Amino acid sequence: MSGFLEGMRCSECVDWGEKRNTIASVAAGVLFFTGWWIIIDAAVIYPTMEDFNHSYHACGVIATIAFLMINAVSNGQVRGDSYSEGCLGQTGARIWLFIGFMLAFGSLIASMWILFGGYVAKEKPIVYPGIAVFFQNAFIFFGGLVFKFGRTEDLWLLLTASRFVMPFCKPPESGLGLPLCNTEIMRTLPVSATTGCYG
């Protein structure tokens, strides 16, 4: 019984494998669009300006723009190790990402402001639209974070690597070439002594 948790490693060697990017994309999609449907729900139920000021929608729109900006640049471009410079180079990518994150945090904070300044502090009888705005922005924000940091770009690079490794990888007749070859690639990578992970 003693030390049976020692074999467990926390998140450094979780075998997301090839599914990692797919799972992250789907999770981000669920978060993002759930956020928008929450605000649609509030807007449909409370159509009047008194209950739900229409200008509060600007918050979610800016959060969406921030989502697009954050995910338009890859991590490789920001670090400067991508193959192409892009139109503005590494500095441009960093400035773009900085503005994107600023818009994202700004919209999240603004939604909290709307909730408390527009509904709680005024002691309105109906608080639901404010909560909806807050949850919309929170969902979009975390959706953006998941889409940005949940995915790894190593899976894109593996494609490039597999092009070179491919001659050693015989094409099987079954047409199921991909998993077989990739496991062989994984086995050719050195195993780290400390983490036990590949690469």
Next chain:
Amino acid sequence: MAGVKALVALSFSGAIGLTFLMLGCALEDYGVYWPLFVLIFHAISPIPHFIAKRVTYDSDATSSACRELAYFFTTGIVVSAFGFPVILARVAVIKWGACGLVLAGNAVIFLTIQVPLHSPRIIGPIQSCRNGETQVRYMHTAHSCDI
């Protein structure tokens, strides 16, 4: 023969899903046909997948940004198809029972649509070459028709 069985199973589940959807609309207690608009979501849900399949350079890549974007949008369409009847029920256009039936139909129909898209072996190789031969997908070539 396996391909035929899969096709029959898929069409059966599609019919089940559509039955749920129509029950949610047409039962005497309900009788409101607004939920039929989810059919639009069903129709457009495979489109991102087709676009990504056409745009990505090598379909045998482990992953690519384009395909991940397609997953994102497909998820959005699916979430929208589930959100729409819920909103209709919340504003009392339809009853919650009808909403439940539509949601069940949604789940079955989306399984019917998405499962064969992401596991093409179920219905066999559907890509074919210009000369009519079935394309064999090797990993090291983007276009393997000439093998």
